[in-house]
Amino acid sequence: MPEISDPQPGDEQPRSIRLTDPRALRAYAHPLRMTLVGLLRANGPFTATRAAELTGESVASCSYHLRILAKYGLVEEAPGGRGREKPWRATARYTEWPEYSEDAAVSQAADALSAAIAERYFERVTRAMENRHRLPKEWREAEQFGDSLLHLTPEELAGLGERINALLLPYEARASDPSLRPEGARPVIVLRIAYLDQDTPEGADSPGGADAPESEEE
Incomplete structure (x- = not known):
């Protein structure tokens, strides 16, 4: 975190x-x-x-x-x-x-x-x-708000986290070097939260998707 x-x-x-x-x-x-x-x-x-x-x-x-x-x-x-x-x-x-x-x-x-x-x-x-x-229209459309229900093993979940971190890593240097920030770049918080769903009994049917605003489904 x-x-x-x-x-x-x-x-x-x-x-x-x-x-x-x-x-x-x-x-x-x-x-x-x-x-x-x-x-x-x-x-x-x-x-x-x-x-x-x-x-x-x-x-x-x-x-x-x-x-x-x-x-x-x-x-x-x-x-x-x-x-x-x-x-x-x-x-x-x-x-x-x-x-x-x-x-x-x-x-x-x-x-x-x-x-x-x-x-x-x-x-x-x-x-x-x-x-x-x-916010301007372009920022409202770019923001992410939703979740995904996945069926993973502990190893797969750990690997997913590693891949997400690898995707974010190239942008880290911009925090300390403003010259690397393209025009229009602003501070963006990206949350990474993944947890075992203990509300759904193991082996029970569960929904295949999760909640997200309609605009993000387009």
């Missing part, structure tokens, strides 16, 4: 940071902390004062949560700045965490983080749907 960043020119920023410590997983599940990391990846570096302007939270609150994020390696101090006006930057372009762990503490914390991220996705998608009437 990655999140894109916007590293500064010349930075040797890792592609992703992997959280495996239950304390780090629980710390990152905080809504404001996820927001701060996302903003730093897209608009950083910036100070706690700027973070407060972007989030509507107090400077003290943003400063506190940035320090917590730094404790677990998600952000770090950036060069420049003085005293309380020190800038912060994200340490990686994406965040990853275990999909499965034999350690119960890690598993529970990872599941809680995944649930928090899912809620965040839902809120953002809902907000996008509420505001899409403001």
